[in-house]
Amino acid sequence: MSQIPPSHLRGAVDLSSLVNRAATSGGPAAASGADPDSPAQALVLPSLFFEGTDANFNDFLDLSMTVPVIVDLAASWAEPSQQLSRVLERVIQDYAGQFVLVTVDVDSNPQLAQAFQAQSVPAAAAVIAGRPVQLFAGALPEAQIRDVFEQLLQLAAQNGVTGRVTVEGDGAAPAEADAAAEPQPEPLPPHHAEAYEAIERGDFDEAIAEYKLAIAQDPRDTMAVAGLAQVSLLARLQGRTADEIRSAAAQDPDDAEAQELVADLDISGGHVDDAFDRLLTLFPKLGGPERDSVRARLLDYFEIVGVDDPRVMKARARLASLLY
Structure with a gap:
């Protein structure tokens, strides 16, 4: 596996x-x-x-x-x-x-x-x-x-x-x-560069820390916010198998953490609508910390996929209807 x-x-x-x-x-x-x-x-x-x-x-x-x-x-x-x-x-x-x-x-x-x-x-x-x-x-x-x-x-x-x-x-x-003849891209900001190097090494914890430092310096750094969401997803999935994740979710359909991991798996494989639907269907059944956790996970997904993506807009509207 x-x-x-x-x-x-x-x-x-x-x-x-x-x-x-x-x-x-x-x-x-x-x-x-x-x-x-x-x-x-x-x-x-x-x-x-x-x-x-x-x-x-x-x-x-x-x-x-x-x-x-x-x-x-x-x-x-x-x-x-x-x-x-x-x-x-x-x-x-x-x-x-x-x-x-x-x-x-x-x-x-x-x-x-x-x-x-x-x-x-x-x-x-x-x-x-x-x-x-x-x-x-x-x-x-x-x-x-x-x-x-x-x-x-x-x-x-x-x-x-x-x-x-x-x-x-x-x-x-x-x-x-042609490198000498073409304008060179601007270097990444320091914390972004450190995060990128950490991702290459497979050190997701270090990458998360660097993105958090970038956000602390500039809360409007949208690329750091998206990078943090993406590398956090990779860290959650590291060392796990698809069979393990899907089996745990099937055994307990109301377990928020298990369903979040399946949604992580779907996002990582490009199945965006499946991930959104899974968590939005689960959301009304939850209360307290689990509800907050699923909402936070969805907001991370919106950053990963892109806030202007039509699928995100649709999912955001559905989440708002469930909240209010």
Whole structure:
């Protein structure tokens, strides 16, 4: 049984609406130039890193016949999403051509967001031999991400996808080659940076402490509030299994703590509506501290998913009706 946060490969989503779309420019053109009469085990591409859109994703489906394609489902406004993107770029670089990374802005590419069931960000998926595979949701520690990648290589080998990419020129990724010419992003605030490093180490307690310090310094630091909610969820799930969590909740449907853990599990897997409905259905049955605990958990979820998300707005309205 796998540990939570999930480190196993989960399910598949339907990309059939994308498969037949006419390919357009903007993807890795070298993929279509492979010799059709011989196994495409080596490709020369301009980069290991690409931007995926609703228009150009067919190119990456083709590329996935040779090398696993990692899909970073991202949003520029979400700090945890930016953190995950940086970790994925570093890990992809370390694998030296065994993967390519395609970053998809879910706000600008609704078809891809729907196809990959991107109910929250950050999230990661993959495409192997034209078939999509969901990987994980949330900003996992780097060590767990590398474990997922190792499992993904095994799955790729089982499907005959064993190629490798060589980057044109000196092998440096364009993100590195153009670094001097492009404006560099502002560094993270100190406590955010410390929290990010702690998450990478799997030290969720330290990350929680750093985010709390950031909030103490600036209570209006919304990114710290969202980061604290997310890392607190990861800490609650650390060392537990999905079977253990769901079994305990099934045995006692009125146990608030058990139901909160299942909701945590659902949020971590992107099942946002399920998590909201579970706790909002339980809420009227509770009183005292348990009621306060479930309300606080829901407020954390609103920060994780995004306060402007339509699902959050709906759940917030439902919670308000139960409170007043």
